[in-house]
Amino acid sequence: MKKSKTKIAFILPSLSAGGAERILSFLAQNVNKDYFDSQLLVIGHDTDTAYCTKGTKTSFLNKKRVLFGIPSIFLFLKTNKPDLVLSSIGHLNTVFGLMAPFFQNSKFIIREASVISEMGKFSNSSKLYGFLAKIAYNHIDAVVCQSEDMAIDFKKIYNIPKNKITVINNPITELFPLKEKNSDDDVIKYITVGRLSKEKGHDRLLNILAKLPHSFHYTIVGSGPEENEIKKTIVALALTKFITHIPFTNEIGKVLSKNDLFLQGSYVEGFPNAVLESCVVGTPVIAFNAPGGTKEIIRDGINGYLVSNTEEFTSRLLSFNKDKWEPKTVRDTVIQKFNTQEILKQYENLFLSLIKN
Known part of the structure; x- marks a missing residue:
């Protein structure tokens, strides 16, 4: 009997130009199709798409804000019953941490996108948001941080067990041609x-x-x-x-x-x-x-x-x-x-380890 594939839902606030949007849409397209059945859920509008998702089942909720999409997100999880849910960007990660207790058969992974304590110097996050995030992240099964600094910072802020945090750098999503030489002029x-x-x-x-x-x-x-x-x-x-x-x-x-x-x-x-x-x-x-x-x-x-x-x-x-x-x-x-194969392997190993637990 052929073993069923692991169902992964990659979820983003939008597909507009940005690092998180590029990486998650890239992962949704390129995870090993022999083992994983991936789909991409986007809270925002399809008219804002900056990245190709050809070959990947993609759904748009066409909502202006994540807050407005919460009922539809809940329904999506209830209907599709993914084995793994991977989200990125802080406010969406918080939503999934709060939803996780209602979906005991799914494993929830969040991908952190910044060194939070340092970014806080340039933004005005509310105390309520910080309080909700601390509650939410206790229900998350795994956290992906893009750098060692990020992992140290995240653990310190949210007191997450070290074994739940994995550092995976971003991949080279497009191998641009090597330039032949530097410019010849004096400028x-x-x-x-x-x-x-x-x-x-x-x-x-x-x-x-x-x-x-x-x-x-x-x-x-x-x-x-x-x-x-x-x-x-x-x-x-x-x-x-x-x-x-x-x-x-x-x-x-x-x-x-x-x-x-x-x-x-x-x-x-x-x-x-x-x-x-x-x-x-x-x-x-x-x-x-x-x-x-x-x-x-x-x-x-x-x-x-x-x-x-x-x-x-x-x-x-x-x-x-x-x-x-x-x-x-x-x-x-x-x-x-940072080649594609190496980074994809790290993500796939994380996915498989969560399914085994």
Whole structure:
């Protein structure tokens, strides 16, 4: 008799552009179909989709907020009876922790997306939310953290047993072509890709760039709540003619390949997919040594540099010689550790271990 497959429901607030959305939709598409029957449930609207889910059963609740979708989520779980439920993003994770006691035959996994204590400095989460999260997470069967810093922080805040927490880095979801070489002209080309929000540190990058004595061009890719403030800062620092802003692109590999150096100004990170992607195409990175997963990607002097302060960041920019960086060497540092097969295997091993318990 053929053994039935393990049913997994991957659940997200939306499929708009974002790290959690990309990773969970990727997992739903690529888990081993011989062992797992996967489906994707999206609380938001199908018109907001930024990622392809071809070949994966995908349902949209078309709700504006997670709160409005709770009755439909409950009905979905009751009807489909998944063996495993994997969600990502804090408020949705809290919902599933509170629902878990009503579905004793399902195992609930949450994927944390940030170093919560550090992110709290840039957001105003209510005390009620924090209280509900502590109750909810006691009912969760497993927690996936993207970095060691995240795992330590999560355990400390929620007092979750260590054996329930697993660190799994993000995979290289698309193997972009390796760039052939760095740009030939004398103008150094910098790039930053990420949400335009306070924790991403665009402000300190702009202030550093404003003091550089050499010619450069800086591309900022992304959109977010700080867009207007960032644009005001660009004008105030007289940087307008040196900067291009791209709100969104489906060709991020090509954009990264056209630049010499990726700049990361973040004060805190979860696991920076854009930094990983920059290394994939062969563009090195200079990043602040912030809490999160950046330090698990950067190999100092091989695919970039980690720095401790703005003075050290500036010093690295001033001494940067693009001709000394071999794209293939930069790429090779991340291919082995973060390749699709390796990360999928880690997730699948976690899924199988939960089914056995």
